[in-house]
């Protein structure tokens with residue numbers, strides 16, 4: 001017998017498309033007046049660990065990647081030095097962010113990994129996370145797209161992970177022979193949900209997407225969060241000019257509307273983050289920003305090295321101006337700090353009686 005597709009409770013394709021269209025239209029019309037200002041501003045203290053500058057993609061806004069032949073791989077002792085300095089400076093997070101699948105096309109990276117006894121970047125990332133945990137930091141890795149097998153290899157040694165969706169639109173900025181694809185980004189976010197990994201994602205604003213594209217991107221994130229509950233924060237990040245991306249900066253009114261749109265698209269429990277080294281946060285807080293991301297007291301933003309991190313005093317000043325408290329958080333948000341979401345490995349690090357455990361708990365206890 002044919003399945004009943006017309007009975008009560010079923011939704012036709014045209015009906016569901018019109019619901020989706022209505023949602024997009026609602027978001028496109030959102031203005032900063034439609035959203036509530038936050039009740040606090042949070043941030044995390046991190047150290048950036050740029051494992052490798054090799055990347056299979058060539059996003060035209062990105063100055064981070066080096067072409068084959070010039071790309072480098074951090075050695076284990078360099079990783080250890082970086083995370084140790086971070087722990088000593090009171091950080092809680094080791095942010096591992098680097099090129100996507102760097103061993104794909106860069107023979108010298110492949111060879112260097114082999115010399116270190118690793119067959120893939122994920123195998124090496126696991127060692128790097130172990131080093132961070134040994135030295136008293138909680139790993140948060142953003143290796144770009146990941147397959148399920150790749151993410152499974154490192155999930156239990158990360159407190160949380162992330163990848164920017166950037167946009168669901170097909171934009172020129174991701175064009176070329178090896179293009180970043182929205183499908184792969186969405187798949188990575190889905191895999192994180194399936195594996196129960198607390199996750200950070202976001203949109204990059206100003207890379208050729210339209211307002212409808214922004215709404216669609218945010219709705220795609222909201223839909224995955226509705227299914228898995230794993231999205232802890234969504235970054236609304238403006239693309240910034242550099243020697244590879246020579247465009248005018250994203251205007252403040254555009255950012256105000258994009259932040260308000262994110263706030264309106266997502267449930268209240270999901271934070272909206274704007275990076276304070278790239279954006280005029282003071283002019284965005286009332287649009288619903290409630291997190292200032294990871295700020296490093298010791299390392300550069302290796303992705304956008306021309307843009308310096310603000311000092312802690314400046315974050316305090318921004319919060320004071322907004323009339324809200326500034327609170328420090330871990331790379332994993334408080335509501336995920338329980339045995340439903342964290343691996344025993346990470347739980348043990350947070351509960352341990354070491355100096356690091358005490359540092360993590362004092363951040364948790366505020």
Ligand SMILES: O=c1nc2n(C[C@H](O)[C@H](O)[C@H](O)CO)c3cc(O)ccc3cc-2c(=O)[nH]1
Nearest residue numbers: 142162163164200275293294295301303304
């Ligand atoms: O300092 C941080 N930066 C994070 N970044 C990087 C950062 O927000 C900016 O992309 C760079 O600092 C841009 O200059 C992420 C980037 C992603 O693509 C995905 C997730 C994150 C998460 C963080 C984070 O937790 N802390």
Ligand SMILES: C[C@H]1O[C@@H](n2cnc3c(N)ncnc32)[C@H](O)[C@@H]1O
Nearest residue numbers: 061062063164204237238239240303
């Ligand atoms: C790690 C994240 O850094 C972001 N990223 C890369 N290049 C730039 C730039 N010029 N401006 C802003 N963000 C950038 C991308 O969104 C990537 O996902």
Ligand code: MET
Nearest residue numbers: 064098099100143144303
């Ligand atoms: C400079 S981007 C670093 C992370 C990864 N390559 C991504 O694009 O998501």
Ligand code: SF4
Nearest residue numbers: 055057058059062099
């Ligand atoms: S943004 Fe990430 S994926 Fe794109 S080129 Fe830069 S390092 Fe590679």
